[in-house]
Amino acid sequence: MKAPPFRYARPRTLDAALKLLADEGDGARLLAGGQSLVPALNMRLLEPALLIDINGLSELTGIAETAGGIRVGALTRHAALGASAAVARRAPLLTAAVPFIAHEAIRNRGTFGGSLAQADPAAELPACVVALDAQLEIAGPRGRRRVAARDFFKGVYETALARDEILLAAEIPAQRGATLFLELARRQGDYAIAGLAGWAAVRQDRIAEARLVFFGTDIRAVEAKAASAALVTSLDAAVAALDRDLTPVADLNASAAMKRHLAGALLRRACAAALTRAA
């Protein structure tokens, strides 16, 4: 199907975009890469009165290394994120995740911030920013605020963003260990049935510290705190601890029990790969 009629605005400044958003209220949607929004429009799941095209707002663009890590603008395209040498240096988990996001034609348009604001529970980037302890910078009519990534994702397509706010960027501390990234999907480029994003600090052939975040299993990207802590003791204990961390939800691809099983399998594979690489 085709998108329903809407009015179109392309503000030149962030303030103008925020004003349009405030004035239009619930009838407005932000258009960034459009790779989730436009399908929803074409399928008539949404019928906004106004699309506010935020492409080109300078406050939302660019990748910059900072003293402690890296700042990634919300409008960074997936392809640019994956190709960035600075991202590969500071947050290689993101570099590892990008090839799993849809397909080249979609990665050329889809944006980093769009994926975070969309908050699909099976998407890669929300899990990555939780694993990397990112702070998300948000602008709204009441000024700017920061929200920790781990507090940002609330549920299926639900975030801490208010209707009148715009996500500007993620401030990401430098990654503290070797990349752990794996996902299982029926085909290359599909949303994950189950995925694992995280990092592990390996010392003397042992995992000394780890951060594990699962996606595609629950209603949002979930930090597996019990499993991350148990991993220092034993892999079997960590896999068992996933029972405390995860509340898997069945979808068209897999039952809750299968997702729980796959999460354990991913954890075993990821740790084996991290230890092999470190050896």
Added chain:
Amino acid sequence: MSETVTIRLTVNDAPVERTIAPRLNLVDFLRDELGLTGTHWSCEHGACGACTVRVDGEIVRGCLIFAVQLDGANVETIEGMSESGALADLQAAFHARNAVQCGFCSAGMLLTADALLRRNPAPSRDEIRAALSGNYCRCTGYHAIVDAVAEAAQRRAQRR
């Protein structure tokens, strides 16, 4: 803001100006406004890849971008890429390998394969399959298409 918007852009090296409704997507703009029917539409939600075109040198889904967003952009379609000869070797390989049956997916397949070969001149078969995984073909079973892309890659390598 208004009900219609005037855009100026370049399509296959020619300047174009049209006044359009914002809801018009790029594929319908190309087909209905410009008569460029080589770009096909099918799923209209980004899954099938039939509508693949190039915008500012990068492949995109034509069904997931509105023409109104493309003021000032440079758009290239299968028509322009065929006439320039940019795809001639891929097209010859698709023909030779029987990688075309009904032809509905071919424009998208060719532009996607071309994008792959530009960034990775010597792809493995797995890399070819991964690159084409977002383009559906319901006739060939893909094997002949992978063969054709591999052949074109070899020919490009020999020319260098």
